[in-house]
Amino acid sequence: MxxxxxxxxxxxxxxxxxxxxxxxxxxxxxxxxxxxxxxxxxxxxxxxxxxxxxxxxxxxxxxxxxxxxxxxxxxxxxxxxxxxxxxxxxxxxxxxxxxxxxxxxxxxxxxxxxxxxxxxxxxxxxxxxxxxxxxxxxxxxxxxxxxxxxxxxxxxxxxxxxxxxxxxxxxxxxxxxxxxxxxxxxxxxxxxxxxxxxxxETERQLFAGAVNSMQLGTISLAHNGAVIDLNPEARRILAEKDGIQISNNVLCTDNRREGHELQRLIKEALSGSAGKKGPGLVEALALTRPSGRSSLGILVKEIPPSPWTVNRQRAAAVIFIRDPEASVAETSQKIVQQLFGLTRIEAAMALSLANGSTIEETAENLGLKKNTARTYLRFIFNKTGVTRQTMLVRKLLGSVASLG
CATH class of the missing domain: 3.30.450.80 (Transcription factor LuxR-like, autoinducer-binding domain)
Known part of the structure; x- marks a missing residue:
């Protein structure tokens, strides 16, 4: 040595x-x-x-x-x-x-x-x-x-x-x-x-993927309100420029009144005053779209700094944005089969209904007769423990299937 x-x-x-x-x-x-x-x-x-x-x-x-x-x-x-x-x-x-x-x-x-x-x-x-x-x-x-x-x-x-x-x-x-x-x-x-x-970073990517799979857009804002990050779903919504868009790295809305309200929520989140109103208080905003489609849902939340935070470039607030007309994220048919004990055709039907299709539209898309589709629907109800189509959709959306 x-x-x-x-x-x-x-x-x-x-x-x-x-x-x-x-x-x-x-x-x-x-x-x-x-x-x-x-x-x-x-x-x-x-x-x-x-x-x-x-x-x-x-x-x-x-x-x-x-x-x-x-x-x-x-x-x-x-x-x-x-x-x-x-x-x-x-x-x-x-x-x-x-x-x-x-x-x-x-x-x-x-x-x-x-x-x-x-x-x-x-x-x-x-x-x-x-x-x-x-x-x-x-x-x-x-x-x-x-x-x-x-x-x-x-x-x-x-x-x-x-x-x-x-x-x-x-x-x-x-x-x-x-x-x-x-x-x-x-x-x-x-x-x-x-x-x-x-x-x-591994945890961040895991949770970011889970949020995006639930069709939930996230927009991260710096302390001055500038946009610093978008997840894929938020990027998709903003790219349509239907009710909301980015101009000079700042969020802008087509409706002036709604724009003022959005800026108020952002200002409160960035100043930390929103959290002082009480932990159970949540303020949301609906943004109308010139295209006539359903309004976008907006929720603005503060990202509290840790006691030792000194980074002025970090995200200070996040905007959650959801498009109610977006199709349910592509869910693995196999996961739905495993969760609820459904057959391949039953899982396909359940996913079609969760995406907003009627029983008639589902039957046509899957090449089934209407009576056959209704028979399958009764099998699905029996296996999932529900009695109505709306309950089935709620059960699917509330399960971990959307994360697949």
Missing amino acids: VHLIKTQSSSAKSRMGPASLNPDLPAVAGLGSFEKLNGFFNAIYDGPTEDPPWHSALNLLCETLHAKHVTLILKPPSPVSTGILVNTDAVAHDATEAYQNHFFTLDPFVGLPEGQVVTPEELVGDKVWKQSTLYREYLKPLDVKFLIGADIQTADGIECRFRVSRGGDIPFSADDIALCRLLLPHMRRALQLHSRLDGL
Whole structure:
């Protein structure tokens, strides 16, 4: 193992600059100031917000270490998955694909001591490494001669591999290894942030999909009332420009009186005064449509900030908008069959009725005789425990079927 040597001569200290004031910082070539070191820290902590993640940090490290490639294996490849690899720009796509699909099974440079930066020679010995299939058939053709790496594990179960390769005849120095060791704890913390952000984004997409599947439009507003986000259903409604639309990133209505009322509701939500009227009080608005179709339903709600919120760009209010004439979201016929024990044709009938079709229209669309359709409808009533068509529609819409 390579250990940091903390003692420096006075002349060396004078050459190193401000970083030498802390004896724990390595005398890394190319890092003569705190500014350069802070550049690494900034890139690492900005990494979770980049696409691909840590793109800047890996390329900065590649440049500083004069490396050929720098790779972050966020999820190691396996027989059932190609894993998740983030590489510097210098890595060819074909080389990455070859490792993910084949060479990962032949890699002896795995299972490294957690949190330590080592070479393959230290791990398995020089002879074993140079004779390995990975080195001879994969790395050598890529002109990779030297390799260092570290494995990072977090408290919440993340296992990440960090690898740096170099060609030519100059191996990695003790300073190069020291720099990587210095950055590892920060990389571990950034990985934990990435994991939490990823979890929040996954939940956001899940709930956003559920809201949209219920044919409910959502319009997010900034603190100044500007529109900052629309879900697909809201985008569809606004694109029709029938009663409401967006102009200069602000919501506008065709009816002036209704427009003033909508702005009042938005202003109250953004100021937080709506919540002060009482938790059970909800104000809504119906927007008429010049086309003559049924009015749009509008509900404006405040999005209360957390006690620690400082982001002025966050959504401060949300508008829920529903088109009563929109067809029920495409519901899986199979889910309806499973929920209520219906046959395929019974489920198709139930969904048709829930979409607003009459029994006669449903029979015609499904190619059934009216009497046959009515017989099926009695079967459906019996299986769902209802006695009227309106009750059937209510039961379908109130079930989880619409989320399918």
